[in-house]
Amino acid sequence: xxxxxxxxxxxxxxxxxxxxxxxxxxxxxxxxxxxxxxxxxxxxxxxxxxxxxxxxxxxxxxxxxxxxxxxxxxxxxxxxxxxxxxxxxxxxxxxxxxxxxxxxxxx
Amino acid sequence: xxxxxxxxxxxxxxxxxxxxxxxxxxxxxxxxxxxxxxxxxxxxxxxxxxxxxxxxxxxxxxxxxxxxxxxxxxxxxxxxxxxxxxxxxxxxxxxxxxxxxxxxxxxxxxxxxxxx
Numbered sequence: 001x002x003x004x005x006x007x008x009x010x011x012x013x014x015x016x017x018x019x020x021x022x023x024x025x026x027x028x029x030x031x032x033x034x035x036x037x038x039x040x041x042x043x044x045x046x047x048x049x050x051x052x053x054x055x056x057x058x059x060x061x062x063x064x065x066x067x068x069x070x071x072x073x074x075x076x077x078x079x080x081x082x083x084x085x086x087x088x089x090x091x092x093x094x095x096x097x098x099x100x101x102x103x104x105x106x107x
Numbered sequence: 108x109x110x111x112x113x114x115x116x117x118x119x120x121x122x123x124x125x126x127x128x129x130x131x132x133x134x135x136x137x138x139x140x141x142x143x144x145x146x147x148x149x150x151x152x153x154x155x156x157x158x159x160x161x162x163x164x165x166x167x168x169x170x171x172x173x174x175x176x177x178x179x180x181x182x183x184x185x186x187x188x189x190x191x192x193x194x195x196x197x198x199x200x201x202x203x204x205x206x207x208x209x210x211x212x213x214x215x216x217x218x219x220x221x222x223x
Binding site for chain 1: 142151152153154157166167168169202207208209210211212213214215216
């Protein structure tokens with residue numbers, strides 16, 4: 001199984017800050033990576049596919065990059081509504097696997 | 108508008124069985140792989156199983172193999188997860204999601220609690 005290691009597990013930042021989350025795959029997954037945002041009590045919201053493609057309607061302050069084993073998710077200017085937990089997910093191989101999540105809080 | 112609505116969750120004793128369902132609307136259900144993903148209370152997301160458009164291929168995470176069965180009824184636009192020999196560690200919100208690689212469309216989830 002492909003292990004997805006996300007870091008940090010939590011972070012605290014100020015409104016307007018640039019926030020970066022990393023996701024490392026245990027083997028090469030090319031660019032077969034999704035990113036999601038999840039707020040408490042809600043289903044995950046799809047943000048990015050193929051590592052760097054923004055889903056329609058997602059604000060441009062969100063971005064993703066990377067390929068192979070190392071990936072980055074960035075919020076260019078943190079907004080209060082971005083408080084959530086973020087997950088990466090690989091779809092190169094079954095079983096599909098998710099990172100452990102990064103909880104983003106406002107400082 | 109794509110909608111996925113799960114139902115059938117509840118409290119079940121260890122060793123018991125439960126079937127959760129997902130009714131789809133707003134798209135051609137028979138054209139898509141479908142998946143189940145679960146989330147234990149306060150924990151992360153875990154893919155559970157998926158099923159091909161015609162039901163001819165099914166895949167499972169190791170922890171549920173032999174206990175859970177995914178199925179679908181394309182005439183009823185419905186996806187199912189039959190869960191047998193349930194364990195405390197199966198306690199989770201179960202989401203259905205559209206697609207092999209998952210992505211945009213998820214249901215709201217149904218809570219399954221395994222406890223005596």
